[in-house]
Amino acid sequence: MEFSLSAIANQVDTWLHANCASWLALTIEFVIVGLLCIALFAVLGLVLIMMERKVSAYMQLRLGPNRVGPKGMFQTLADTLKLLVKEGLTPNGADKFLFNLAPFIVMIAAMLVLAPIGFAKDFVIWDINIGVLYISAISSIGVIGILMAGWASNNKYSLLGAMRSGAQIVSYELSAGLSILTIVIFTQDMSMGQIVASQADGWWIWKGHIPVIISFIIFLIAVTAETNRAPFDLAEAESELTAGFHTEYSGMKFALFFLAEYVNIFIVCAVGATLFLGGWMPLHIGNWADFNRIMDYIPSSVWFFGKTFFLIFVIMWFRWTFPRLRIDQLLNLEWKYLLPISMFNLLLATFIAIQGWYL
Amino acid sequence: MLQEVAQKETGDLVINVGPQHPSTHGVLHLVITLNGETIKKVEPHLGYIHRSIEKMCESLSYRQFIYSTSRMDYLSAHINNHACALAVEKGLQIEIPERAQVIRVLMDELTRLASHQLWWGALAMDVGAITPFFHAFREREVLNDIMEETCGARLTMNYMVPGGVMFDLHPNFQSRVKDFITLFKSKLPEYDELVTGNVIFQNRMKQVGFISAEDAVSYGCTGPTLRGSGVSCDIRKHHPYELYDKLQFTEPLETGGDCWARYLVRMEEMRQSLHIVEQLIDNIPEGEFQAKTKAVLKLPKGEFYSRVETARGELGVYIVSEGGLTPYRIKFRSPGFSNLSALDHMARGQKIGDLVAIMGTLDLVIPDIDR
Amino acid sequence: MFITKYLSEVFGGLRSLLTGMRRTGYYFTHHKNIITQQYPNEKPVLAERFRGEVVMLHDDNNEHACTGCTACELACPNATIKIVTKFDLTPEGKKKKAIDKFVYHLELCTMCNLCVEACPTGAITMAPNFEHSVLNRNELTKVLNKPGSKIREGVE
8 A cells, every 4th residue: 555644644533533522533633633743843853953963064074973873863862861851040130931931932833834734645734725824924923932032031142132033034024925925926826735736737946937946046045044044043143142042041941942943944944845846746747657657656745855855955055054144234135135036026927927928 | 230330321232252252262351332233342351361471481491481382372383482482592692504494484384374274264163154164174184283293292382492493304294295285275275165255255254344554553463464454564574584585475465454355365375375385395405403502591681572473463572681591571472462452443333243253354362362 | 237236246146155055065975075083983193203291211121211310300391390319329339319209290291392302311202192081180190210110221
C-alpha cells in the first residue's frame, strides 16, 4: 500500500466515530491534533537546530557537532536537557507576569499558523477558505510576544531589541503580504488547498512568469526579516545588543524563544513552498507521462517536506553568508526598494492575470 | 544611580557597553548616551584591564622588560618587542647585523599580516557575518605555525633581544613563507567575494564614522585610521628603521575618512606587507643573527625614544635611564589609546550598529589601550 | 536617469550577494577544505622549538649540567625559578657547591625563554608540552632535577 498520511488520518477518524459518541470523537481528535503539533514542534526544533549547526559548520570549514551519539545526532538533545534543568531566572525589576507570558505568546502564535498548511495530500488541520489572510494575520501576533519580552525584562538592550523588532516586522509584513497577493491574484482563491490544487499542472514559480519570480525573491527576503533571521537579526544583533530581546531569559523560557524561531522558519518556508513551489504537488513536466508517474510514486508528504527544507536551507545559507543590516538600512530596503518593487510587481501580475498569459 | 539621574534630567538612554560585551574585543567599557537608536555621546572608561606594565618594566632589566610588551598589543607582539629592542639598542649604541635586521623586518611584516587577518575576520563578525572569521583564521593559522616553528610561540613570541633576535631562522622558514605567499594570494580574492564586494557590507561601511584629516591629526590618530583620512603617517616611510628605507613599498592612502576608507587601507596594507615579504624572503643575507652584547646591559644616563609602525599605528617607547640596571621610567605611546579617543567624535549622530562597525575599523586591542 | 540607476543598484546588489553565497556554497559542498583538528583524538604536531615548559636535561647516567650558578634565576622576569643549593663533598674532601633543588613554578612562567638564553652550561631547555592542566595548583610547582641526579663531570 502506498504511504499516505491522509489514509491514516481517515482510518483513525472512522475508528473513533465507530466507537465513540461524535462529540467525544471530536474532542479526542482535537487532543490528538494538539499533541501532534507539540510533537512536531519538538522534533522540528531538534532537527532544525542540528541542521543549522551542520550547515554553518560546513560553510565555516568546521565539522560541527560530532561527539554526542552517532555523528553528533544527540547533541541538540543534550543541549535541550541542559536547558530543561537550568534555572529560569526572572530579573528583579522585571514585570513578572509579562516576562513569563512572553515566550508562550511567541510559541502559541507560531502554533496557530500551522492550521491551514497542507502537509500532504488531503492532510491539513483546517483548510480555512481565507487561509492566506489567516496566515498573514496570525504571524504578526508573534511580535507582540517579542515586544512584551523586551519591555518586561527591564533591560535596555532588550528594550532596544524589541523596538527594532517591532519596526521591522510591521514594515516587512507589507511586502510579505504583497508578494503573497501575487499568487492570490493568479489563483483567484485564498484557500491554501485551492492554491495547491491550482498548481497541479505546474508550480507557480514556473508558470507565473516574471512577477512570481520577483515576488518569490521578495517573499524570501521579507520572511527572513519577519523571522528575525540574519541578515535581519536586528532584534538579537549579538554584536550590538548582546542578545537583544531575550538577553534576560534563561533555561526553558529561553529555549521556547529559540524553538519559536525555528518553528517560525519552518512555517514561513512551508507557506513559501505551498504558494510558490506547489506544496505537496509532485514535480510534473509537461507531457512526459513516465517521468510524471515516477514523481507521483514519491509520497506527497516527502514532496512537501523536501521543498520546505530546501527553502529553510536557503534561509540558513543567507544567515551564514551576509553581514547584518543597520536599522535605518533595513527600513530603507523595505520602503525604498521592496515595497515599490512589489507594488509594481502586483500591477504587472494583475495585468498578466487579466490577459491570461500564464499557463 | 548616576545614570538614573542622567536619564531623568535629559530623557536620554544611557547604556553601559562592556566591559563584558561581544563586540568590544575584550574588556573595553563604553558608556553611551542614546537618543533612540542614535548615539549622542560615547564615553570610554578605562582601567578594567590595567596591569601597569609601564611600572612593572621599571623593576625589570633591559633584557627582561621586552617580553612584557608582548602583552600590550598582543596581535602585533613582535612589533612591540621590536620597538623596545630598538630603544635599548639606541642607548647601547650597538650595530645590528644585517641578517638580524632582515629577520626582524620579515617577522614584523608577517605579524602585521596576521594582525590584519584577525582584524578582517573580527570586523566582519562585528557587522554580523560570522563565516569570514573562520576563513581569516584559516590563513592566520598558517602564519602562526610559521611563527611557532621559528620563534617557539604562536602569539607572544618574545623573539627580539637587544642586538638582534633570539635564535636563527628555522631551516624550513623560507619554503613555508613562500608557500604561505602563494596560499594567501589565492585566498585574497575570496576575501573580496565574501566581504569587500558585498553590498550590505559596503553600506555598513560607507559614510560611517567620518573623521576629517584635521580632526584625526588633532586627536593623535595614527596608522590606518589616519591614513584613511588621507594623511601620510607611516613611520616606516617617514622615519625608517632597520631596512625599511631600502625596501619597495607604497603607503596606502584613502581620502574618504570613513570606515570604508579605513577598511580599504588595511586591505591594501596586507598586499604591501606581502610585497615586502616577497622582496626579502629570497635575499636573507648570511651572517650573525645577534650582535655581541654584554651579559648585563646598562644604558647610559639619558633619554631614549624609538618609534615603530605597528599594525594599529605608531608605537613609541620612551626610556629614561639613570645609568642603572633597570630603566628609571618607561612610557609607551600606544596607537590604540589615541585612536580610541577619536571614537566619540566619529560615533556621534550615528546608530548603535555603526558604533560597532567604527570600533571594528579602529581595530582596537584593549590591553594596548589600557596598559 | 533615475530608473536605470535604481535598477542597476538593485541588480548590482543582488549580484554581489550571490557572489558571496556562491563562495559559502562552495565550501558547503567541498568538505576537503575543513580545517577542524579533533584535538584529543588528533594530537597537534608541535614544532621542536615550541616553548611549553622548562625542563632540565638529564643524560643516561642521571647527570645534568646545572652548576647552580643562578643565572637563570636572575634572568627570569617573574621569579619563576628558585635554586636551592647545597654543598657536596668532592673525593678530595673539598666542599663544592651543587644544586639541591631546582624549583620551577610553572604557574608563574610566561615561556619567555630568557632563562634558557642565560644558562651558561645549557642545562635547561624548553620542551614542547602544553598539556599542563592539573587539579591541584601545588602540582604546578615542579622540581626539575631528578632525584639522585648529580652534576656531570667536567661541567664548571
